[in-house]
Amino acid sequence: MNAVAAIVGRRPSVIPGFGITLGFALTYLSLIVLIPIAALILRTSSLTWEQFWAIATNERVVAALRVSFGASLIAAIINAFFGLIVAWVLVRYRFPGRRVLDAIVDLPFALPTAVAGIALTAIFAPTGWVGQFLDPLGIKVAYSVTGIVIALTFIGLPFVVRTLQPVIEEIDREVEEAAATLGANRRQAIARVILPTLLPPLLTGFVLALARAIGEYGSVIFIAGNLPYVTEIAPLLIVIRLEEFDYVGASAIASIMLAISFLMFLAINLIQAWARRRFGHV
Amino acid sequence: MSDLAAAVPARMSRQSPTTESRFTRGVLIGVAIFFLGLFLLFPLLVVFVEALRGGIGAYFAALKEPDTVSAIRLTLLVAAIAVPANLLFGLAASWAIAKYEFRGKALLITLIDLPFSVSPVISGLIYVILFGAQGYFGAWLQSYGIQIVFAVPGIVLATIFVTFPFVARELIPLMQEQGTQDEEAAISLGAGGFQTFWRVTLPNVKWGLMYGVLLCNARAMGEFGAVSVVSGHIRGQTNTMPLHIEILYNDYQWAAAFAVASLLALLALVTLIIKTILEWRFGEELASAGRQGDIR
Amino acid sequence: MKKLITGAFLAATLAVSAQAQDTTLLNVSYDPTRELYRAFNAAFVAHWKEKTGKTIAVRQSHGGSGAQARAVIDGLDADVVTLAMQSDVDAIVKNSGKIAADWRQRLPNNSAPYTSTMIFLVRAGNPKGVKDWDDLVKPGIQVITPNPKTSGAARWNYLAAWAYAHQKFGGDEAKTREFVSALYKNVPVLDTAARGSTTTFVQRGIGDVYAAWENEALLALKELGPGKFEIIVPSLSTLAEPTVALVDGNVDKKGTREVAQAYLEFLYSPTGQKLAAKNFYRPYQIQHADPEDAKLFPKLKLITIDDPLFGGWAKAQPHHFGDGGTFDQIYKR
DSSP states (O other), X not given: OHHHHHHXXXXXXXXXOHHHHHHHHHHHHIIIIIHHHHHHHXXXXXXXXXXXXXXXTOHHHHHHHHHHHHHHHHHHHHHHHHHHHHHHHHHHOOOTTHHHHHHHTTHHHHSOHHHHHHHHHHHHSTTSTTHHHHGGGTOOOTTSHHHHHHHHHHHHHHHHHHHHHHHHHHSXXXXXXXXXXXXXXXXXXXXXXXXXXXXXXXXXXXHHHHHHHHHOOHHHHHXXXXXXXXXXXXXXXXXXXXXXXXXXXXXXXXXXXXHHHHHHHHHHHHHHHHHHHHHSOO | OHHHHHHHHHHSOSOOSSSOOHHHHHHHHHHHHHHHIIXXXXXXXXXXXXXXXXXXXXXXXXXXXXXHHHHHHHHHHHXXXXXXXXXXXHHHHXXXXXXXXXXXXXXXXXXXXXHHHSOHHHHHHHHHHHXXXXXXXXXXXXXXXXXXXXXXXXXXHHHHHHTXXXXXXXXXXXXXXXXXXXXXXXXXXXXXXXXXXXIIIHXXXXXXXXXXXXXXXXXXXXXXXXXXXXXXXXXXXXXXXXXXXXXHHHTTOHHHHHHHHHHHHHHXXXXXXXXXXXXXXXXXXXXXXXXXXXXX | OHHHXXXXXXXXXXXXXXXXXXXXXXXXEXXXXXXXXXXXXXXXXXXXXXXXXXXXXXXXXXXXHHHHHHHHHXXXXXSEEEESOHHHHHHHHHHHOOXXXXXXXXXXHXXXXXXXXXXXXXXXXXXXXXXXXXXXXXXXOOEEOOOTTTOHHHHHHHHHHHHHHHHHTTTOHHHHHHHHHHHHHTOSOOOSSHHHHHIIIIISOOOSEEEEEHHHHHHHHHHHOTTSEEEEXXXXXXXXXXXXXXXXXXXXXXXXXXXXXXXXXXXXXXXXXXXXXXXXXXXXSGGGSOHHHHTTSOOOXXXXXXXXXXXXXXXXXXXXXXXXXXXXXXXXX
């Protein structure tokens, strides 16, 4: 117990249980998360740099990463835009059904991705609920990048809304009123006072939605069409590599994605640290 | 404060400086309803309509099918192991993080978040690499006849990984905001560590805890990608509900697939309803706990 | 909270008790055999009960043939594998050693109790007038076929198209490639397994022609009504030999060798052969099939994998479907 305390150099406290709780948390974290991920990296490290680079720059891998990133980026932008409106409406306005809408925002957290996948496919396939009207117009949603974007928008939707809501709630009306008394009209108040405050949580929500979307598998494979170079997402390529008995190739792509997601979370932490310094809250 | 906000637009005519015009508000509300309706309510509706397409009799017949029953049972079992495990971890981690200052705390929080951003497929893959027959511990496990991948333990592990952060993430900020005064007071009054936790800390965070457990549970029951990699897809044995949905879907039994999907959708709805009730009834409690940490 | 815990334990005991049964066989199979083995397993369980008085259960796992082989290599406890092609069983032999190398000689007909071939499924009335492989490379026609990297059906398809073009262009390799490449340019959705492609074509209404397993096409006609689709038989196709094998490493560990062996042999019995035909597979001994089932299988020119053009799976697999093989080459834009 003292050993753990000594290693991490904690400040003394009267509350007991530090050693056992931190010890348990670290053990559990190591067993479930760190060791398995280390195994993945170890598997990848059986490659030489040249081999790894060859896999990383393989045309199909690059194409799959591009699809994953491109679609996730578009989905995250859509979510940032509409998420801002949704969060604002839910916090600031009162209208019938508001509470239902507020509750339903969490649906993508709770609804299994496979269910979302088959439901979205049933809607947007050429024979589907909406697809049958779009198809004659030449609009192809399912089995195209558009379909992937829709699935990713669905699963990333709660992130922006849920990071923005508490911040909007905390914006002091007095600040807005002060802006107004100082002669600012509503548009100026929004542009100068409100938006700058909302920028950090918006960015955080955006990156969270992006990170979640890049790794998404279950909902996308039903609606994507899965064509190599066109609608094949990186997680699917990992599965395909596995099915070809290419464990090292699968591990290498997985490591690349892992590094990317780690960088993104680092970005979130930096955004939050910056926001804390600049605005005094997250 | 909210009274004022509601009163302002009514009294002032158009250019209120602290809220938008009636027209803008209408448009924004319309956009929000349209967006949420299209992306969230519509798919949900589709699931239930497709599930009931064959009539209510066919719906229940589909759910009584033995492979479906065993998939439901396995899903319950997996959640029954994964959720308490992550609950225990969440409590321990948030206690250590919130009540003490130590080096590497930020890193620890980042690592706890890591499984959120790991692709579910990778979450499955890592356990195959560790415990598969060709994996690092595969041969050793086999010599003892222990089956992890393509059996229940592998499915449980993958599920724990995917739902790893849910409880901890909910608890850490809550406990941090509450600070350590209450606990310190209890200790100085002679309470033991466990007693303090049980009588002081837990009541303070119980609703946040419920939240985390609910979301963790919903995700544990609904995980597809990670479980798909480690399951082996043995009907009646290692198929969870989401995997069974895929199988039914590929068996030309679309109505049955949507019937099982509707169960999971129902679970999602119940989760959201309980969550809303919690927020609604105990929102003040949660909020006041949060405000203690504020400077205001 | 207490209720939750009791509930959890209850669920756990239930699940455990469900797994404790008498002898259980696990048959790891590929995608379109679901209906065949549902019928066959019931027949075999009855047969075994009658013969030995013992009750057994047979569990099934289905997926893309390559994916299933991978799972067995990674430790999926299969007693028998019934996969789409020899090369997938060979992969298990090579990567895990759980199947004896001479597996093909252990059962009749190279361990293929039933065969099939690749034909075309088109929409009712054949609106695009598809007659042969030539029509699949025409611009503006959409072809559905799964991914040859992961699906057995897709590989047989690919090779059939290859053989056709090879014959058409008198063995000109460059033109053959161009032909196959043009065909894959017409593929809008590349599913990972055959059943996914069937769903895409049949349920989602995508594509003009689906190059499918004969058994899968006949099944789709039966399940979804003959009025909606038609079968077109091309002038040439491949003789697809789905192969079965005992997984020696697993049956010895589990002590199920006797019943697993009997299971595979039962596939060759008159009952097994009849069920294969009933589920639209061409039985090895067609005389055991019901006459009306036998009528469903048209005669066409069939090329085997051992034809000099392909030189067996050991050669064809890496040449066409390995990393950098002909499929990779033509698929690059």
